[in-house]
Amino acid sequence: MLQPYLALLRKPHVRTALTTNIMGRLPNGMAVLALTLLFRHEGVDFGVVGLLIAVYGVGTAVGGPVLGRIVDFYGQPLVLLTSGAASAAAFAVLALAPDAPLAAALPLTAVAGALTPPLESCLRSVWPTLVSDEQERETAYSLDAALQEVIFVTAPLLVSAVAALFLPMHAVLATALITVVGAAVFASLRPVRRWRPVPRKANWLGPLVEPQVRRVLVCFVFVGAALGALAVGAVAYSEEAASRDVSGLLLSANGLGALIGGLTYGAVRVPLPPARRFRVLLAGLALCYLPLLLMPGVALMTVLAGLSGLFLAPALACTFLLLGRLAPQGTTTEAFSWLISMFMCGSALGTALAGVAADMAGASGVFVVTGAVTVTAALLSLRVSGEPGAAAQNPAAAAEVSHATQDRPEER
Template sequence: MPRLLSASLIGRLPTGMAPLAILLTVREHGGDYRLAGLLAALYAGSAAVCGPVLGRLIDRTRQAPVLLASAATSTAAFLVLGLVDPVRSVAVGAVAAVVAGAATPQLEPCLRVLWEHVVVGEHHVRAAFSLDAATQELIFVCGPLVVLGATAFGGPSAGLIAAAAVGLLGAVWFATARPARAWRGTRVERHWAGPLRGAGVLRLFAALVCVGATIGAFTVGITGYAEVAGNPSAAGWLIALNAAGALVGGLAYTAVPVAHREDRRLLLLLALLALGYLPLVLVLNIPVMAVFALLSGCALPAVLASAFALIARMAPEGTLTEAHAWMITSFGVGNALGSAAAGTLLDLVSPAAAFSLATAAACASTALALRRLLT
């Protein structure tokens, strides 16, 4: 378990590194923020679209070969993106960004599929899901720090080269672990819709889109709030406190007993998530907002851990890796939509409107779970 979790976190660091590394590389070559944003969006978008495709391939074959092949492809694309001038060769940079994202190794879905094979007992499997969800925060805390460290020694482009190196290291370490090498896809009758045909699955994914929108709106809203409050640097600390709350909440949730009905547990947790973001709408002074930022993050890992456990029961046989990949895509799409909408609200209205959007999205996720997801 320590090896799989550690390797997964290291291999997924490029997700937290790529946006900043791309920005620094483009700016180094004299490009503007519009080009940097375009390349970052191409990377994230292709990862979201192709994740379920790779997940389906893994479900039908094995984990190790697909992980190693995708890691090698993504690494090569990161190297190209770091070594060429993306301003003079926009097309090459765009293709490299798309390939780097599309070939992102599906370490996160593979890890969640393996938990039931390496952890004994339902309670311990749920605890592993919670620990997994909590430690995800480290990717987005440590990823930018690794980029800054690499660029301090090797210049702005070193961030992308570092992303290539750590991504390959983590994927190889994970794929060569015995559980990953031993895992085989289930031979069952295939259906073009994969896990999407499962009862309640689409509603669960829609709820995760709303959860992602909550987080995206919060991140943009808290940044705008800090600027309006006259202390732009506070945004980093407030976002870090939100992540710290998530880490604490996730670790605490590992001790919670297994739910009799996981869908009812998820409904309660989604309601707590909405309740956690509601006080931010008041837009109080920074010390009070710091407390609320910490508290608002606490429920997220529990929500994700419950969703992980639920999809394991809802996904049709032989589609679990793809189902987990769809969960990641759903959350990522929601995050992007929430960020975009919150940015518009910041420009037109106020930070309070962005926080209201975050709360409304969390309430929408709760509403989607009101009707039972399990039959």
């Protein structure tokens, strides 16, 4: 099982690119908790804190595709360095002036979110320059998606440790420091500096001009909704069926399942084209979410929570490969950014729907929501084909559409 990963990590620049990128993405898992602790430490009401965090989330969702488009025009280093410095500056001002009036705090949190360096999308655009073989590239996407789970386990622990040892403001300052340093270090890597965008046709829709890209993105709105609803479901189940809070245990089990699923998927060669794998993986995701409706005892529920995460990282890995094929020439970074944004928007929508369901029917109502949205995603995936329309059909889009100036991968 480890052989594909060992072969991948032996390739030039792969370990450095992956390690620095993952470290640079730690603020993605730090910011919400760090800002929440900061504002609550200053006595800000939960309602206002919720508003500020929502503004941060909206900024991140909106800014991602915009920064992705700029990367597809001007390359990665300029965007990473500029956005990293601006986002870090906004975090630093918030940390040093936590009692600033709401009229100042709102735009600062929006800037901190909207200018989050698009490290995740940039790495996935660089992968074809590091890994020319398509199967190895999917292994890279799988490892990347699996390690994403590590970020969301370690980042909150880092925030909690810094806030406990010092003050919440120092956790926000740490977020700012990692943001700017992480972006700068990744931008300085040779493959990143040598990556060049491919000329693109003028169209304000960018990758959204391709119908198949839009269909993939819609599917992931519902996948994100399942994950957002699961967080509420874990709390609701904990209140109803357990004598103690087990919500963290259930969500950790889900993350562990995603980690195991991603690593396993990257080590296995599935003899199906990406579009068919996409449909199979989303069907598997739905099937693994449905047993949550049983709401058994804590031990078995923990197992089911882990099972529900099993197909998430594989689905993400396959989707990034599929988008690389489907996106029109010169738009892959933006397409990857749209996927991340749609996932986040879906998560917010799922959280809202789950909250209503929990009020109306308790935990069982929430798990009806998680089952319904995953089944919807699986059904919508039946409309996804592996062949781009006329908007994306060109020689460069056959495998991936952004390459470095040298050592370009063979087109597939």
